[in-house]
Amino acid sequence: xARDVVKIAQDAxxxxxxxxxxxxxxxxxxxxxxxxxxxxxxxTLSIPSGKRRLGKxxxxxxSCRYSIHDLSWVGLDRNPPYPTPRFNxxxxxxxxxxWQRLNPARYIWFAFEKKSYRLQKSLSDLNGSDPQIHQxxxxxxxxxxxxxxxxxxxxxxxxxxxxxFHTITRRYPSILARAGATSVFEARIxxxxxxxxxxxxxxxxxxxxxxxxxx
Amino acid sequence: MTRSVKITTPIPTLEExxxxxxxxxxxxxxxxxxxxxxxxDGGYVVRRRGTTKSxxxxxxQREAVEHAREISPNGTILxxxxxxxxxxxxxxxxxx
Numbered sequence: 001x002a003r004d005v006v007k008i009a010q011d012a013x014x015x016x017x018x019x020x021x022x023x024x025x026x027x028x029x030x031x032x033x034x035x036x037x038x039x040x041x042x043x044t045l046s047i048p049s050g051k052r053r054l055g056k057x058x059x060x061x062x063s064c065r066y067s068i069h070d071l072s073w074v075g076l077d078r079n080p081p082y083p084t085p086r087f088n089x090x091x092x093x094x095x096x097x098x099w100q101r102l103n104p105a106r107y108i109w110f111a112f113e114k115k116s117y118r119l120q121k122s123l124s125d126l127n128g129s130d131p132q133i134h135q136x137x138x139x140x141x142x143x144x145x146x147x148x149x150x151x152x153x154x155x156x157x158x159x160x161x162x163x164x165f166h167t168i169t170r171r172y173p174s175i176l177a178r179a180g181a182t183s184v185f186e187a188r189i190x191x192x193x194x195x196x197x198x199x200x201x202x203x204x205x206x207x208x209x210x211x212x213x214x215x
Numbered sequence: 216m217t218r219s220v221k222i223t224t225p226i227p228t229l230e231e232x233x234x235x236x237x238x239x240x241x242x243x244x245x246x247x248x249x250x251x252x253x254x255x256d257g258g259y260v261v262r263r264r265g266t267t268k269s270x271x272x273x274x275x276q277r278e279a280v281e282h283a284r285e286i287s288p289n290g291t292i293l294x295x296x297x298x299x300x301x302x303x304x305x306x307x308x309x310x311x
Binding site: 010011035037038039040066108110147148149150151152154167170171173174175178191192194195196198199200202203206207209210 | 218220221223224225226228229235236237242245246247248288289290291293296308310
């Protein structure tokens with residue numbers, strides 16, 4: 001069956017990350033950093049499980065201009081029924097790599113890792129494509145986002161991006177409480193965090209302008 | 216070598232961003248930074264950035280700031296400067 005052509009959002013970034021509480025800090029860092037750069041992160045949280053899920057994930061990737069794949073989560077998932085590695089993220093990276101191969105002018109993917117040279121072992125097919133190494137820290141994520149996304153005007157600094165990160169880190173417990181949610185990895189919470197991050201970035205910008213001496 | 220891309224799309228306003236996310240006015244009212252602004256009639260208004268409606272109108276700035284802190288205990292509060300000082304002047308903002 002023919003598929004509808006998906007409209008590409010030029011500032012949308014498909015964020016391929018693990019939905020695990022132990023990854024929460026970096027998840028908030030990606031949201032804060034991307035939103036502060038004026039970009040719009042998109043995730044698979046709003047896509048329900050089911051037979052159409054794979055198609056929806058493909059459409060989500062195709063609707064974005066960029067994608068980020070954090071492959072730093074390489075351990076076993078020990079939840080029942082069996083301890084297994086999770087293959088969803090490398091699989092989605094594969095979809096993105098193929099999509100870029102078919103559409104080199106309108107799609108770019110980036111891989112992120114915690115440790116240098118580990119990706120060469122865990123996914124040696126990508127040798128030749130250097131991942132961004134964030135060292136497992138929020139400031140590392142900001143630094144690497146800033147390295148790959150360069151605004152022609154008003155490129156934010158890492159401390160400015162970190163200020164947005166600190167705001168949403170302070171705010172997320174009350175966002176969860178208000179929504180009656182227990183995890184940040186829910187579609188509604190993701191939207192709220194993005195909006196909160198945009199507000200924090202704009203406030204930081206206003207305060208920066210306000211601090212400039214009158215001339 | 217690290218790849219990088221130039222971003223030329225304009226940074227969206229909070230209103231535009233809220234629209235893209237499909238957030239209702241009610242949800243926006245509970246999120247985002249809170250502003251305390253002076254009204255032309257001399258009173259002070261508390262409102263969320265990205266919404267059109269005011270949350271509260273008070274006769275003094277102090278009351279407005281107190282209310283802002285009440286509704287957003289961990290959030291960002293921006294207060295419009297109403298005096299000309301060494302660190303800022305009217306139409307500029309300070310952190311609450």
